[in-house]
Amino acid sequence: MTRPPTLRDVAAASGVAISTASRALTKPGRVNERTAVRVREAARQLGYAPSATGRALSSGRTRMVALLVPDVTNPYFFGIVRGTAARLRADGYVHVLVDAEESVEAEERALRALRPTVDGAVLAASRLDDDRLTAWSHEFPMVTVNRPVPDQSGVLVDTAGGTGQALAHLASLGHRRVAYAAGPRASWSDRRRRAVLRTAAKRLGVDVVFLGPFVPRREDGAAAADACLHADVTAVLAFDDLLAFGILDRLAERGIDVPGAMSVVGCDDVFGADLVRPGLTTIAAPLERAGHAAADLLLGRLDPTHPGGTVTVELPTHLVVRGSTGTAPLRVVR
Amino acid sequence: MTRPPTLRDVAAASGVAISTASRALTKPGRVNERTAVRVREAARQLGYAPSATGRALSSGRTRMVALLVPDVTNPYFFGIVRGTAARLRADGYVHVLVDAEESVEAEERALRALRPTVDGAVLAASRLDDDRLTAWSHEFPMVTVNRPVPDQSGVLVDTAGGTGQALAHLASLGHRRVAYAAGPRASWSDRRRRAVLRTAAKRLGVDVVFLGPFVPRREDGAAAADACLHADVTAVLAFDDLLAFGILDRLAERGIDVPGAMSVVGCDDVFGADLVRPGLTTIAAPLERAGHAAADLLLGRLDPTHPGGTVTVELPTHLVVRGSTGTAPLRVVR
DNA sequence: CAACCATCGGCAAACGTTTGCCCCAGCGGC
């Protein structure tokens, strides 16, 4: 296990000064071509790769970007990880993945530790409160996903719009009483969807009953399903696909036919939504594009030649209709 | 957006030299407690966090570890990512995620670029050939997953053993002619499973027909399913769950009852295996544990006080029986 | 022939941290 070769080794091997070696490799035309060839050949032969650490120290930029997610376990974030990874790779940035463990403290600890080390961060579904998020956004180039911060660039996925679409879809199938199985109170998306549902419900002449909040995990779908049955609805919009999977599990367990007796709509279209039977009708969120867009915004801010200014990218969603939604059953009046 | 505070700022604020500030924060007892308190207070007030870059340069260690996967998209790697992330986080290491794009060149490029920058790497299912892998293993502390390298620590998941179990399971259900829908020729796991299947088939009195190789993607399950039907088998062991999902899709499309007319067994038990209907019987690989173990091995090697020596951890698998396997149909002799 | 310029290479500082070495003050023992 030998120490990696440094610029000093390359310089020695080609008989020039370190500064010349550096320029030969990074500043085309700055040194005589014959010298440059010699240096490049030596570098190749030694297997030289510049130390990102050394570079970072002298340039003040590390060419690393962190992605903070509350929970790497959640398939929701897989798409975001993919998107940011692809975008960062395209510009040769290193991708640091941080699991904030759903905890405000862990998230702040990670930000503090990473601030001197990475050039910027993408915060997906941050658990930080508004004040702290705003404070951090002044200290550190960052872009949020699904979490608007004043005067800060961000990516929003318009699941609220999709929710309206989904309700219209259910209304057109004859559903008149629909549940919304809500997510965490702290969720920005959840708040927006509630608002949209209230107005859409009025417009469409549908009763929407709000159930929850539920923790968006498959296990918690049981409680949500039971609440739906008790609330006497014929369809349910779940906060996300995981919750919807759990609802499907529980309905199957209780022998409730989907979509015959109950229609189920998820949100996000994560991996697996087309694996369940019946396939899950869901509001497809372009998560990979969201991650890509977030990284793109961040890279733009990091580029000093870039115009600047804050941008908010809002990505549209669309409803993917699969087998879990169908015409409303005849209402049984008790 | 202010420059993060450095040790110099802390030293100035507390009226001591940089070296004293450094020691006050990192060498308990080395400086007078009264002085140390002053320094710590200044650090706290300024929001000081040590620069990993500066540390790395002086110590030669970056406290970063890279995880190279061929394709972040594949749910197989989600578990590994989770496991390594958790283990690295526990020791305060930073987790660098690299997608090698299923390409030997990209993988080597990443290794070359990362060598001076990270302390070590976990290579999951490397696409590198043996020679290059061996060469790299001499240059760079690394641990492989499912890819044995001579004189190098690694983690192996015994899916071959699980395959034997799965075949026995099928035999006990009366299957007498079973297909193996193979994965890529280059796969080490695939080669081992073939060997195990050959001997197990003899012992159990089962005919195993080898089909493929198939690309382990859901889309390629269609070809695998058609090949199975043509080969006149009553059960199929798929290289992995993704392929099995695709086989299930195609069988459903062609109206073949699972498990009535055909039993299907997957491998890995990825996210989603219990979402399909019928649930997929599969060889459960402890992927999160594998990632955890790999990171653990690597961290051990990086610790200078550690005994040393190379270790190979072999993790057992077990068969998870769900709905996709059942008793063999009566053979139709044509 | 002098003044000027372009080309090319080297010196040294800077980035932030750690750490070996040295210095100084204070104190106890003789």
Added chain:
DNA sequence: GCCGCTGGGGCAAACGTTTGCCGATGGTTG
């Protein structure tokens, strides 16, 4: 009163890279 020891603090080098500045060389122009 001198020696030696110890506790506590600073100086400076080192890590690998980039880059502003300078100097040397050789050629061109007036």
